Amino acid sequence: MKLMSDALGHKRLRAPADDGGKLIVPPLDVIGETIERNSAEATAYDYDVQGRSLARLAREARAQLVETAWCYTQSYRDVPRPQAPSRLFLAGHQPQLFHPGVWFKNFVLSKIAERHGGVAINLAIDSDTIKSAALRVPSGSVESPVVETVPYDRPSAEIPYESREIVDRDCLASFGKRAAVNIRPLVSDPLLCQFWPLVVERSKHVNNLGECIAQARHQQEGLWGATTLELPQSQVCNLPAFHWFACHLFARLPQLWDVYNSSVAEYREANHVRSSAHPVPDLALEDGWLEAPFWIWDTGNPHRRRLFVRQRGEEILLSDRAGFERALSLSPEGDAARAAEQLAELAAQGVRLRTRALITTLFARLFLSDLFLHGVGGAKYDQVTDAIIERFFGLKPPQYMTLTATLRLPIKRAEVTADDARRVDRQLRELAYHPERHLTAAGDPRWQAIVAQKRRWIETAATRENARQRGDQIRSANTALQPLLADAWQQARDERERISQALRVKAILASREYAFCLYPAEALKRLMDLG
Numbered sequence: 001m002k003l004m005s006d007a008l009g010h011k012r013l014r015a016p017a018d019d020g021g022k023l024i025v026p027p028l029d030v031i032g033e034t035i036e037r038n039s040a041e042a043t044a045y046d047y048d049v050q051g052r053s054l055a056r057l058a059r060e061a062r063a064q065l066v067e068t069a070w071c072y073t074q075s076y077r078d079v080p081r082p083q084a085p086s087r088l089f090l091a092g093h094q095p096q097l098f099h100p101g102v103w104f105k106n107f108v109l110s111k112i113a114e115r116h117g118g119v120a121i122n123l124a125i126d127s128d129t130i131k132s133a134a135l136r137v138p139s140g141s142v143e144s145p146v147v148e149t150v151p152y153d154r155p156s157a158e159i160p161y162e163s164r165e166i167v168d169r170d171c172l173a174s175f176g177k178r179a180a181v182n183i184r185p186l187v188s189d190p191l192l193c194q195f196w197p198l199v200v201e202r203s204k205h206v207n208n209l210g211e212c213i214a215q216a217r218h219q220q221e222g223l224w225g226a227t228t229l230e231l232p233q234s235q236v237c238n239l240p241a242f243h244w245f246a247c248h249l250f251a252r253l254p255q256l257w258d259v260y261n262s263s264v265a266e267y268r269e270a271n272h273v274r275s276s277a278h279p280v281p282d283l284a285l286e287d288g289w290l291e292a293p294f295w296i297w298d299t300g301n302p303h304r305r306r307l308f309v310r311q312r313g314e315e316i317l318l319s320d321r322a323g324f325e326r327a328l329s330l331s332p333e334g335d336a337a338r339a340a341e342q343l344a345e346l347a348a349q350g351v352r353l354r355t356r357a358l359i360t361t362l363f364a365r366l367f368l369s370d371l372f373l374h375g376v377g378g379a380k381y382d383q384v385t386d387a388i389i390e391r392f393f394g395l396k397p398p399q400y401m402t403l404t405a406t407l408r409l410p411i412k413r414a415e416v417t418a419d420d421a422r423r424v425d426r427q428l429r430e431l432a433y434h435p436e437r438h439l440t441a442a443g444d445p446r447w448q449a450i451v452a453q454k455r456r457w458i459e460t461a462a463t464r465e466n467a468r469q470r471g472d473q474i475r476s477a478n479t480a481l482q483p484l485l486a487d488a489w490q491q492a493r494d495e496r497e498r499i500s501q502a503l504r505v506k507a508i509l510a511s512r513e514y515a516f517c518l519y520p521a522e523a524l525k526r527l528m529d530l531g
Contacts, residue, residue: 013376015101015512016406020527023376024108025402028115028530031371035087035116038398039370047393050248050336054393058367061241062088065368068239069121069231076202076215077222079229087118090364091373092233095124095161095210097135097515100527103217104405105373107528110226118370120228124214126161127233127295127354129304133167133209135175135515138508139182142411145508150179153209160295161210162234162352163302166203173200183518186411186509191524192517195220217516224525236363237354243343245363246353247328247336250292250316253309256392257283257290260358263387279381280358284308286321293359296320299350307353326351358385365389365398372400406512407519407527413509414502421503424496431489435481438488450480 016023026034047054066082073079091109093102106122113120133153140146152175154168166172176196183190198216206212211232218230236242249256261282267273276282283291289308296307296318305320312327316339319325326346330339343353355363362385365372374382379402386397431438436451454477457470482489516524 013379013402015376015404019406019408022104022405022527023403026399028108028111031112031401032116034399034401035112035370039087041396042370042398045395047395050244050251050330050334052244052336054367054395057241057244061239061245061363061367064239064241065121065231065236066119066229068235069229072231072235073218073229076205077219079222079227082119082229085119087113087116087370088368089113089116089118089120089371089373090123090369091120092123092125092360092364093375094128094130095126095214095232096130097213097517099513100407100516100519100524101404101512102375103516103524104528105375105403106221106228107224107226108401108403108530109373110221110228111530112371112373114227122218122228122230123236123364124161124210124230124232125360126210127237127304127352127356127360128161129158130161130164130210131158135179135518136513137179137182137518138186138409138511138514141185142413142509143505145186145505147508148182150175150182152179157303159302160297160304160352160354162208162232162354163297163299164209165207166209166212169203172203172209176200179518187409187518187520189520190518191220191521194521195517224528233360234352234354236368237352238344238347240340240344241367242363243340244336245367246294246343246355247316247330247339249359250309250318250328250339251330251332251334251336252392253290253292256293256388257285259388259391260293263384263391266387267381267384279384280356289319289321293356295352295354295356296324297352298324299352302352304354324351357381358388361385362388365400366393366395370398372398374400374402376402376404405527407523408510408512409514409518410520410523411509413506416499416502416506418503421496421499424492424499427492428489428496431482431485431492433478435478435485438485439481447481447484450477453477 013023042058043055045054049057066085070079070081089109089112091105109120109122133155134149134151137148137150138145139148151171153166153171156164156167176192180190180192195216198219199213202212202215206215214230221228264280264282267279283293286308289310292307292309294307295304297304305322308319308321310317314329314331315327316330317325317327328339328342330336346353361372361378361382366389379400382400389395389397436454439447454474457473460466460470462470
């Protein structure tokens with residue numbers, strides 16, 4: 001089954017190449033039309049979610065989300081209590097030190113809520129695993145820069161952000177000064193010097209590494225006028241409305257399983273993706289158990305495990321296929337009230353049930369918001385989510401917004417490109433294989449005879465009998481002419497090395513991927529200013 005309209009391979013989004021460039025699709029001046037269209041279509045959604053209409057469950061989910069997000073945000077930042085919102089806008093990212101292009105989303109999110117009269121909430125996606133507690137920091141000199149890896153906590157097992165506590169508080173406290181020393185030869189006034197004390201202060205109140213970084217970052221946004229709320233995704237997965245939603249997916253898992261895998265397969269085909277891990281792995285079938293698009297773990301063993309589901313009579317069994325198994329009182333057509341209560345009871349017992357990427361944004365877009373803001377990567381992969389919404393729910397997917405920005409460190413550097421390197425490489429190849437084109441000593445008998453002999457062999461038709469001799473003679477002529485081009489060779493090699501060094505410098509100094517706190521505050525403010 002093919003999608004009715006958009007192909008799964010149609011998006012060709014790229015981050016801006018220019019320093020200060022912004023990608024905003026659709027543009028801000030027409031996003032109001034998108035919001036109105038999404039809202040109007042949502043009121044017409046006709047879909048039954050285990051005995052509750054999607055519209056009703058969405059209203060409950062939104063009310064629960066806003067109240068929970070306000071309570072969470074109020075714990076570390078003074079924000080007014082929202083009135084019942086007519087519009088709700090969401091974005092999300094892992095609670096880490098991301099680059100300015102990701103941070104740009106949060107300020108656009110705030111601006112949209114300001115302009116269109118709604119509540120904006122950023123979700124800290126803490127079900128993802130933290131792979132490193134260190135930051136890449138440029139250092140050295142402008143002529144010979146290097147990138148140092150500076151830790152802000154000791155390494156630990158790769159576990160979800162939600163479960164990752166601070167290991168070494170001294171390391172965390174000293175990171176700001178250590179990183180500032182590293183980058184100071186290149187950037188004298190990074191935001192880090194203002195921002196990291198906020199992180200250290202939050203670490204006195206919360207012991208979760210990602211949470212104290214995200215809360216400090218959110219406080220910094222407040223200092224610059226952003227009015228969003230914040231909430232960890234783990235708390236979204238504990239909302240009563242979410243438990244009802246999860247029960248529906250479990251009850252209809254055979255259908256979801258087929259739709260999910262076929263949509264992923266179509267995306268791979270349309271985008272010529274060979275890896276079985278991209279955009280996401282297929283859901284498995286093991287001994288009659290269907291894999292669900294959820295993670296599960298517990299407080300005693302905080303390593304993410306795949307969740308498997310099977311029907312047994314009037315029950316749904318949940319298992320990690322490694323010792324954990326629980327039954328929910330749920331059938332494909334039955335009410336989810338008791339099963340939702342059982343999921344809440346499991347959460348109270350320390351069992352963590354968390355959505356995987358596509359279902360995270362599916363719930364956020366279909367049940368929680370009038371508009372979801374994506375980065376470039378998320379926007380591409382969420383084409384698969386569009387297919388799942390269309391095929392599983394039978395609904396037209398709500399449109400999302402795609403945005404990012406590019407900011408480079410304010411350092412003067414040689415403007416070279418890969419084309420410059422390719423130009424010199426072509427010149428070196430010319431010197432090697434067509435040296436006669438670069439000889440200028442006209443009439444010099446030292447090379448005229450060699451060139452004439454080479455030309456005779458080139459003009460001689462190649463046959464099976466003469467092919468080897470012909471090739472040897474042409475190569476021999478090229479070799480004999482090389483001493484006459486020593487100066488040209490040296491000049492080209494020197495230029496190639498200069499360009500190579502400049503490209504190495506540019507790769508370090510012009511990267512857009514450094515953490516936002518390594519850039520000057522004024523440059524960041526200019527980027528985030530939307531007028």
